Structure formats: structure tokens, C-alpha cells
Amino acid sequence: MSGTSNIAAQGAVSLTRTADSTLLIELSGPWHLTRDVPSASLLNRELESAGTLKTVFFDTSGLTHWDSGLIAFLVQTSATCRARNIEQDRRGLPDGLRRLLELAEAVPEKKGTRSEANKAQFFQRVGDLTIGYGLSVGDFMTFLGDLTVAFGKLISGKARFRRVDFVEVIQDCGANAVGIVTLISFLVGVILAFMGAVQLSQFGASIFVADLVCIGMTRDMGAIMTAIIMSGRTGAAFAAKLGTMKVTQEIDALTTMGISPMEFLVLPRVIALVLMMPLLCLYADFLGILGGLFVGVGMLGLSARNYLQETISTLTLTNLFGGLFKATFYGFLIALAGCLRGFQCGNSSSAVGDATTQAVVMSIVMVVVACGLFAVVFNVIGM
Amino acid sequence: MDSLAVPQTPSTNVRPHIAVKNLTMAYGSFVLMRDINFTVRHGDIFIIMGGSGCGKSTLLRHLIGLKEPATGEINYGDVNFTRSDPPTRELMLRRFGILYQGGALWSSMTLAQNVGLPLGEFTDLTPSQIREIAALKLALVGLSGFEDFYPSEISGGMQKRAGLARAMALDPEILFFDEPSAGLDPISSSLLDDLILELRDNLGATVVAVTHELASIFAIGNNCVFLDADSRVQIATGDPKDLLANSRDPRVRKFLTRGKEGGESSSHHG
Numbered sequence: 219m220s221g222t223s224n225i226a227a228q229g230a231v232s233l234t235r236t237a238d239s240t241l242l243i244e245l246s247g248p249w250h251l252t253r254d255v256p257s258a259s260l261l262n263r264e265l266e267s268a269g270t271l272k273t274v275f276f277d278t279s280g281l282t283h284w285d286s287g288l289i290a291f292l293v294q295t296s297a298t299c300r301a302r303n304i305e306q307d308r309r310g311l312p313d314g315l316r317r318l319l320e321l322a323e324a325v326p327e328k329k330g331t332r333s334e335a336n337k338a339q340f341f342q343r344v345g346d347l348t349i350g351y352g353l354s355v356g357d358f359m360t361f362l363g364d365l366t367v368a369f370g371k372l373i374s375g376k377a378r379f380r381r382v383d384f385v386e387v388i389q390d391c392g393a394n395a396v397g398i399v400t401l402i403s404f405l406v407g408v409i410l411a412f413m414g415a416v417q418l419s420q421f422g423a424s425i426f427v428a429d430l431v432c433i434g435m436t437r438d439m440g441a442i443m444t445a446i447i448m449s450g451r452t453g454a455a456f457a458a459k460l461g462t463m464k465v466t467q468e469i470d471a472l473t474t475m476g477i478s479p480m481e482f483l484v485l486p487r488v489i490a491l492v493l494m495m496p497l498l499c500l501y502a503d504f505l506g507i508l509g510g511l512f513v514g515v516g517m518l519g520l521s522a523r524n525y526l527q528e529t530i531s532t533l534t535l536t537n538l539f540g541g542l543f544k545a546t547f548y549g550f551l552i553a554l555a556g557c558l559r560g561f562q563c564g565n566s567s568s569a570v571g572d573a574t575t576q577a578v579v580m581s582i583v584m585v586v587v588a589c590g591l592f593a594v595v596f597n598v599i600g601m
Numbered sequence: 602m603d604s605l606a607v608p609q610t611p612s613t614n615v616r617p618h619i620a621v622k623n624l625t626m627a628y629g630s631f632v633l634m635r636d637i638n639f640t641v642r643h644g645d646i647f648i649i650m651g652g653s654g655c656g657k658s659t660l661l662r663h664l665i666g667l668k669e670p671a672t673g674e675i676n677y678g679d680v681n682f683t684r685s686d687p688p689t690r691e692l693m694l695r696r697f698g699i700l701y702q703g704g705a706l707w708s709s710m711t712l713a714q715n716v717g718l719p720l721g722e723f724t725d726l727t728p729s730q731i732r733e734i735a736a737l738k739l740a741l742v743g744l745s746g747f748e749d750f751y752p753s754e755i756s757g758g759m760q761k762r763a764g765l766a767r768a769m770a771l772d773p774e775i776l777f778f779d780e781p782s783a784g785l786d787p788i789s790s791s792l793l794d795d796l797i798l799e800l801r802d803n804l805g806a807t808v809v810a811v812t813h814e815l816a817s818i819f820a821i822g823n824n825c826v827f828l829d830a831d832s833r834v835q836i837a838t839g840d841p842k843d844l845l846a847n848s849r850d851p852r853v854r855k856f857l858t859r860g861k862e863g864g865e866s867s868s869h870h871g
Contacts, residue, residue: 378722380718383709386709463707463708466703466705466708467701467702467703467705468705468706468707468708470667470701470705471699471701471705471706471707471767472707473666473667474665474666474667474694474697474699475694475695475699475718475719475722476691476692476694476695476722476723477718477719477722
């Protein structure tokens with residue numbers, strides 16, 4: 219496109235070598251940022267290829283309108299000129315434009331302020347990440363140590379936190395979680411029952427669905443499903459709340475008042491979740507068995523009485539308390555991950571989002587890993 | 602390490618309250634400021650000033666123990682704050698009152714509970730006495746009647762004043778202010794200045810404030826340290842009015858005159 223046909227609609231630039239050492243840059247038309255403005259690359263090529271060029275002049279008699287688009291164009295041009303030691307005669311530019319250009323160039327670029335992070339090589343990045351993971355284990359251990367000290371203070375009656383905060387956390391991670399736990403664990407019971415029924419009904423052994431659901435729920439599923447719900451619900455809430463308090467300096471305000479945030483914020487949360495998790499898990503076990511019963515009676519034609527009798531005869535305290543113990547431990551892990559990530563939160567609103575994500579990921583990973591370890595250990599000790 | 606000469610202000614008969622010696626502030630290996638030396642006397646209103654990003658707030662975080670010095674030490678009276686053990690430090694912190702930039706009120710508590718929390722933790726007062734004192738402190742900052750409001754229910758300026766009420770809860774010996782006038786309109790900001798002067802005069806508190814509000818600096822400050830971001834050292838300390846009258850450093854003059862004087866190449870406006 220030569221530019222002559224739509225010169226009225228958008229800005230144009232034309233170059234004329236007036237002499238061997240001078241170049242006249244003619245700027246014309248309306249330069250609107252919102253319409254297309256010519257790119258500086260053509261001009262830059264011209265400037266770089268012109269070996270004997272000493273000075274550039276500007277002619278703006280045809281210029282009808284200009285805005286930041288033209289300034290950006292000229293800033294680029296002048297950077298090229300400086301790099302090639304070409305003088306610029308700016309007398310041809312409008313006054314306002316010249317002043318803005320001077321302002322843009324008044325403060326020299328600060329060296330080293332541009333981020334160099336992306337230039338790191340592959341192996342360096344792998345190394346940095348690995349070291350980062352190593353350090354985060356250290357952070358975790360430090361946090362655990364601080365928590366233990368705070369717990370010691372609690373036992374000796376010196377820990378400081380408000381009872382009303384503690385009660386609020388209990389309500390939030392206990393009573394308020396009942397709804398979602400009801401729904402999920404009932405459905406998990408239903409799913410377990412269906413899974414079992416597919417095989418067991420082939421042998422005419424549908425009644426063993428009750429055994430499957432009962433053992434499955436009490437031994438593992440109740441605990442792990444509750445843990446996953448609570449990671450997403452309460453662990454995330456802990457991280458978001460503490461992270462926001464970090465951003466707004468509320469945690470600093472506690473520290474400098476001589477109140478340990480560990481005692482004031484973390485302790486009530488950890489204790490509340492550790493207390494509530496076994497209760498929720500017990501409730502989830504019950505609802506799961508109810509879900510199994512629903513399938514057994516509704517779809518497999520078993521009688522409720524038989525189903526419950528079979529369930530009771532299968533139910534062992536070992537399984538039940540094993541599950542509750544696991545749930546308690548998962549609760550500890552979830553509260554720990556949520557509070558740790560909240561405390562490590564950076565100083566911006568996006569950091570709060572990151573902290574929340576990391577808290578959920580970390581707690582689910584820890585819960586599943588712990589679940590695997592429990593399975594092995596329980597097997598070895600014959601439970 | 603030989604120390605830079607600490608410029609002594611004329612009235613050296615007043616006991617030093619805070620003494621910072623050869624302080625170097627760093628984030629990891631990045632040195633933000635080095636060789637900071639200054640003394641704050643009892644009853645001073647001490648201003649930490651300098652351009653944006655020079656480490657004013659970081660210096661404040663060092664003074665209140667939220668960040669540890671890379672080298673150097675901070676002394677309060679005869680006690681070395683930097684080397685003190687956690688229990689000593691906790692006792693010292695209790696004598697500080699700190700107003701954070703955004704107020705940093707605890708959002709899950711009402712204003713009265715915010716002000717009352719330190720009273721409840723560190724005194725043997727009964728709940729009703731605590732509430733009375735909290736109401737008094739809130740009244741002092743012009744917030745009577747707002748005792749049962751939550752921080753989110755009041756304006757930014759009011760949050761700041763409530764933050765001040767909380768900072769004053771335990772009648773602190775030293776009040777720290779991080780950008781007290783940031784986000785306040787000129788009238789509220791000058792009222793806050795008056796309040797700071799009142800607190801100093803009537804409670805005998807020493808005040809340390811981070812600010813770059815020139816009006817405030819001259820209205821209340823009687824001692825200061827000036828940090829320079831480019832050279833990463835302090836370039837002046839003393840009474841800001843003296844500095845304006847006598848300092849020969851172009852950077853200090855430029856700052857204190859809003860760039861009208863002392864700027865070598867300040868041809869921003871053609």
C-alpha cells in the first residue's frame with residue numbers, strides 16, 4: 219500500500235534524501251493511536267543502511283493530528299539515531315510534541331531494572347526449582363516446630379488466642395461443612411455399592427455389597443473424602459484469610475504487639491480442624507452406609523433389615539477407629555498446609571490466589587500420600 | 602568498621618531514646634542501604650524521609666523488629682534491640698505503638714475490640730474497663746460512637762485514625778507511623794499532624810514517622826534522617842528546618858523544596 223490513497227484516514231511517513239548526509243522525514247495526515255500508525259521499522263532500516271547519514275530533519279506541515287502513537291514512533295527513531303550517532307534536528311516538530319519527547323528521554327533508563335528472569339537456562343531453572351523444593355521442606359519443618367512450641371504454651375496455659383475466634387473456626391469447619399459432607403459421602407456410598415453390585419450380583423452375592431460399603435467407608439473412603447472436601451473448603455479458606463491478613467499487614471500488627479500469630483491465628487485453626495475432622499468422618503461413614511443401603515434396598519432387592527445386619531456384623535472397631543484416626547491426622551495436615559501457605563503469601567492480591575491454590579494442592583497431595591503410607595503400615599501391622 | 606560521624610544536634614543534653622549504629626539493610630544479597638547512623642532523643646518527632654523506593658518503610662520495619670539488620674545494631678535506651686532475646690524483645694515491643702500504612706485493623710473485630718485486644722492481653726483490666734478505655738482512645742481520634750463498627754464499614758481515613766487509637770492503646774513510649782498522611786485529604790492530614798504533636802506533648806511519647814509529605818515534615822518534625830536511593834546511604838540527618846536553611850547537599854535541597862532548588866539537571870519542564 220503506497221499510502222497516498224488513504225492519506226486522509228491515517229498517518230503516513232515519507233523519507234527524502236535531501237543531500238548525501240541529510241534525511242528529511244515527512245510526517246503527514248492524522249496520527250491516531252486508535253487507527254493504524256506506520257511502524258518505525260521501515261525508517262529504522264533506512265537509518266541503519268544509510269552509511270553517510272549525519273542529520274535528520276522533520277517536516278510536519280502535513281500533519282493534521284498526533285497523539286502517543288507519533289511520540290512512540292519518534293522515540294524509537296531517536297533511539298536508533300542515538301545508537302548510530304545521527305543528529306536529529308527537531309525544529310520541524312510541533313512544540314508540544316518536542317517537549318513530550320524531551321520528557322520521555324529526560325530520565326535515562328535505569329540499568330538492571332528490566333527483569334532478566336526469563337533468560338535463565340533450562341538446567342539452571344531445574345536446579346533453582348529443586349533447591350526451592352528443598353528449602354520449602356525446611357520452611358515446613360520450621361513451621362511445624364513453631365507450632366509445637368505454641369502448642370506447648372497452650373498446654374502450660376500461656377498461649378494467647380480469643381475463645382470467640384476458636385468457636386467461630388469450629389463452627390465454620392464443623393457445622394457449616396455438614397451439608398457438603400452429607401451430599402458427597404452419601405453419593406460415595408451409592409457409588410461403592412453400585413461398583414460392588416456389578417460383580418457381586420453375578421454370583422448372587424448381592425448381600426456382600428453391605429460388607430463392601432461398610433469396610434470401604436469406615437476404613438478409608440470416609441476419611442479421605444472428608445479430607446478432600448475439607449482441603450478445598452477449609453484449607454483454602456485458611457490460606458486466603460491468613461494471606462489477606464499478611465497483605466493488609468494485620469499479621470505484622472499482631473507480631474509487633476507482642477502477640478504471636480502462631481498462637482493467635484494458627485493454633486485455633488489447627489485445633490478446630492483436628493477436633494472436627496473425626497466427627498465429620500464419623501458422620502460421613504454413616505451417610506456412606508446409608509447410601510449403600512439406599513442402593514441395596516432400592517436396586518438390588520435386599521431387605522433393609524438384612525442389609526443392616528450384614529453391615530453390623532462386618533463393622534469392626536479397628537476399622538472404624540483406624541478411619542477416625544486417619545481423618546484426625548488428615549485434618550492436621552490440611553490445617554498445617556493452609557496456614558503455612560497463608561503465612562508465606564506475598565504482598566499482592568494475586569499472591570493470595572497463589573497461596574490458596576498451593577494450599578489446596580499441598581494438602582491434597584499430603585493427604586493422599588499419607589493415605590498410601592497408612593495403607594501399607596496398617597497392612598504390615600495386620601489391622 | 603569505623604563509624605560515620607553522627608551529626609549531633611545542639612540539644613545533646615536530652616537522653617538518646619533510639620540509637621541506630623552502622624545499620625545495613627539488605628534483601629538477600631541485594632543491599633538496600635548501608636551505614637545508617639542516627640540518634641532519636643526522648644520527645645523527638647523523628648522523620649524518616651527520602652524518595653520513593655529508597656527503603657524508608659524497610660528502615661521502619663527494622664526499627665520495630667519485623668526485619669533483621671544485615672549488619673549493625675539498633676538500641677533503645679541502654680538495651681540492644683537487635684541482640685535481645687525473644688522475651689526481652691516482646692517486652693520492648695509492648696512499649697511501642699505502630700500505625701501501619703493502611704491501618705492494618707483486624708478485620709474480624711470491631712473497632713473497640715481492635716483497641717481492646719492489647720489491653721486484654723497485657724493488662725488485668727476487667728472487660729468493662731477495657732471497653733471504657735477503648736472508647737476513650739477512639740474518642741481521642743474523633744471516632745466516638747464507632748465502637749461497634751467493623752473496619753470494613755468505615756472510610757479509609759477513619760480506619761487510619763482507628764489504627765492510631767489501637768497504637769495508643771497501651772500508652773506507648775514510642776509511636777511509629779508509616780506514611781501517616783498517605784490517602785488522607787489535606788485537612789485530615791493536618792488534623793493528624795496536630796494529634797501527633799498533642800500525643801508527644803501530653804503523653805511524652807517519642808514519635809518516628811516515615812513520610813514524604815513536606816507540609817507534615819516541617820509542621821511536626823524536629824529531627825530526621827534523609828535516605829538517598831541512588832547512593833544507598835543516608836545523606837543527611839538533623840532538624841529538617843535546619844536542613845532546609847543550611848544544607849548544601851543539592852539532593853536534600855531539591856527534595857525539601859519540591860525540586861525548585863538544587864536540581865542539577867531538572868529540566869523536565871521545557
